[in-house]
Amino acid sequence: MDDGTLTEPLLVAHLDLDAFFAQVEELAKPSIRGRPVVVAGRGGRGVITTANYPARRFGVHSAMPSWQGRALAPHAVWLSPRGTAYSEHSTAALAPIRATFSRVEQVAYDEVYVDLSSARTPDELAALDPDDGPDPALAVHGVAWVADPYAACTALRQAVWDATGLTASVGVARHKLGAKLASESSKPAGAAVLDAAAEAELLPTLEAKALPGIGPVSARKLAGAGIRTVADVRAAGEPTVVGLLGQAHGTAVWDLAHGRDTRRVEYDRERKSVGAERTLPADLRDLESLRATHAAVFAEAHRRLLRSGAAARTVTVKVRYADFTIETRAASLAAPTDEEPALRAAAEHALAATSAPGTGVRLVGVAFSALDTVAQLLLSLGDEAAAELVPELAPAATPGFHPAYARDASTAADPRLGAGPADGPGPLVTEQSAPGSDVVHDELGRGWLVGAGHGVASVRFETSTSPPARSATVRLADGVLRHCDPEPPRPAAGPAPWKA
Known part of the structure; x- marks a missing residue:
C-alpha cells in the first residue's frame, strides 16, 4: 500500500485467520469445499458466527440472525459450531508465531497482534522449554522482521499455512490501528504494509465503525449526529465526539481518527x-x-x-x-x-x-x-x-x-451431544444432535452429521484426507453411530494458494 520506500520502522503486525470457523469446517469436510458455508446457532434465536466468502456474496455475515441468513442463502451448507475443533486449530496455527516472538497478543481465536521487534534470538530459542511454552523447533528463521515488513507478512501467513493449511491475512504498520486496517484491506489470504503516508490517505475514507472501540451502540450515537465516516469525526471536533461518547472513549476515538495509537502489544495480558x-x-x-x-x-x-x-x-x-x-x-x-x-x-x-x-x-x-x-x-x-x-x-x-469464547457463546453445545471422553466411546447420536458434529460408525468409520430426524441420521463419511464423501442413512435405534472428538490439525498438504 505504498511505494516500497519506508521512512519509519513498522513494528506491529496484525494476523487474522480468514473466515476461521468456516475454514476449519472446510478442512475437515472435503465435500463442502468451495461451497457457501455458514456456521451458526440453531433455532429461532441462533446467530451466525462465521460465513465463508462464497456465502458472503449472498449478503450473509456474522452476527446476523440465523433465520435471516437462511432466507438469503437457503442452499448454503449450514453447520453448528464445534468449539473444540476451533480451539485446537487456533493453537496449532499460532504456535509458530508464539515460538518466534516473545510478545504476541491474542485478541480472539483467529486474531493476534505481533510485536515484530520481539523476535527471539537463537540463544533465546535454545533456552525455550517446550513443556512450559512454545516449541522452539516451530520458530520461523531467516527473516529481517523489522527491516523488511514485506517479508514479515509473507513469512507469517506462510507459517500459519504450513502448520494447518489455513489462510490468514496479515498487515504490518507502525501501530496496532494501522496493522489492523492493513490486514482488513488485504482479505482474504493477502498481505499489506501500511506506512504513515498511506495511512493518512486511507483513514479519512473509512467508515467510523472501522475504528477500534466503535461498536453498534457508539456507531448509532455518532450517526445520530451525522457522523458516519472518519472524516466526519475529524470535522465534528473533539468536544462533540467526547460529548457523544464520554470523556475516555471519545478522546480515544478522536486520537485514533487522527492516526494516533499508543496501545502496546499486551503480550502478558492474562485471561480474565x-x-x-x-x-x-x-x-x-x-x-x-x-x-x-x-x-x-x-x-x-x-x-x-x-x-x-x-x-x-x-x-x-x-x-x-x-x-x-x-x-x-x-x-x-x-x-x-x-x-x-x-x-x-x-x-x-x-x-x-x-x-x-x-x-x-x-x-x-x-x-x-x-x-x-x-x-x-x-x-x-x-x-x-x-x-x-x-x-x-x-x-x-x-x-x-x-x-472466554464469546463468538460461540450463544450456541454453547449441550454436554450430552459433545465429544466423548478420550478413553471411551462418545454418546450416541440423537435427533437433537447438531449438524456438522463429528461422528463415528462402528463399521463405516469417521464422518460428520448432515442432519437427524424421524429416527434416522444422514451422515457423510469422510475425513480431511479421505476420498470424496460416502453418504449413508443410519437408523438411530441401531446404536452404531456415536459422537467423537474432532480430527486434530494437520500440516498443509500442498502449496499455499498465493503460490499456486
Whole structure:
C-alpha cells in the first residue's frame, strides 16, 4: 500500500485467520469445499458466527440472525459450531508465531497482534522449554522482521499455512490501528504494509465503525449526529465526539481518527474469565427447566475451565430475561479450584440469588473468574463437603460478563451431544444432535452429521484426507453411530494458494 520506500520502522503486525470457523469446517469436510458455508446457532434465536466468502456474496455475515441468513442463502451448507475443533486449530496455527516472538497478543481465536521487534534470538530459542511454552523447533528463521515488513507478512501467513493449511491475512504498520486496517484491506489470504503516508490517505475514507472501540451502540450515537465516516469525526471536533461518547472513549476515538495509537502489544495480558452461555429457543418459565439448563451450561463452562488449565475462585451466573434485562450474581470460594463439586455448589448458590425464572428466561450463562493457573488447588471435595461451603459464599451483583469464547457463546453445545471422553466411546447420536458434529460408525468409520430426524441420521463419511464423501442413512435405534472428538490439525498438504 505504498511505494516500497519506508521512512519509519513498522513494528506491529496484525494476523487474522480468514473466515476461521468456516475454514476449519472446510478442512475437515472435503465435500463442502468451495461451497457457501455458514456456521451458526440453531433455532429461532441462533446467530451466525462465521460465513465463508462464497456465502458472503449472498449478503450473509456474522452476527446476523440465523433465520435471516437462511432466507438469503437457503442452499448454503449450514453447520453448528464445534468449539473444540476451533480451539485446537487456533493453537496449532499460532504456535509458530508464539515460538518466534516473545510478545504476541491474542485478541480472539483467529486474531493476534505481533510485536515484530520481539523476535527471539537463537540463544533465546535454545533456552525455550517446550513443556512450559512454545516449541522452539516451530520458530520461523531467516527473516529481517523489522527491516523488511514485506517479508514479515509473507513469512507469517506462510507459517500459519504450513502448520494447518489455513489462510490468514496479515498487515504490518507502525501501530496496532494501522496493522489492523492493513490486514482488513488485504482479505482474504493477502498481505499489506501500511506506512504513515498511506495511512493518512486511507483513514479519512473509512467508515467510523472501522475504528477500534466503535461498536453498534457508539456507531448509532455518532450517526445520530451525522457522523458516519472518519472524516466526519475529524470535522465534528473533539468536544462533540467526547460529548457523544464520554470523556475516555471519545478522546480515544478522536486520537485514533487522527492516526494516533499508543496501545502496546499486551503480550502478558492474562485471561480474565472462562465461561459459556446459551440463548434458549423458548423462554423458560419454571424453576425445574431453569435448573436443568443451568446445569448443562455449567458443565460446558467447567470443561472449558479444565481445558484452560486454570483454577477459579469466583463463579458468576448471568440471566437475561424475556424483557432483555440482565441480572448477574457471583459467589466466591476461599481459594481457587478447578474441582467440579465446589464450583457447582457456588454456581447453584449464585443462581438462587437471582430473581429467575421471574418473567421468563431467554439466556443463561456461567463464567469462572479470579483465575489462577498456579494456585494450590483445594482438595477434591465430595458433594456433601461442597454443600457445606454454600452458607459461606457471598452472592453479589457483578458488572459485566465476558465468556472466554464469546463468538460461540450463544450456541454453547449441550454436554450430552459433545465429544466423548478420550478413553471411551462418545454418546450416541440423537435427533437433537447438531449438524456438522463429528461422528463415528462402528463399521463405516469417521464422518460428520448432515442432519437427524424421524429416527434416522444422514451422515457423510469422510475425513480431511479421505476420498470424496460416502453418504449413508443410519437408523438411530441401531446404536452404531456415536459422537467423537474432532480430527486434530494437520500440516498443509500442498502449496499455499498465493503460490499456486
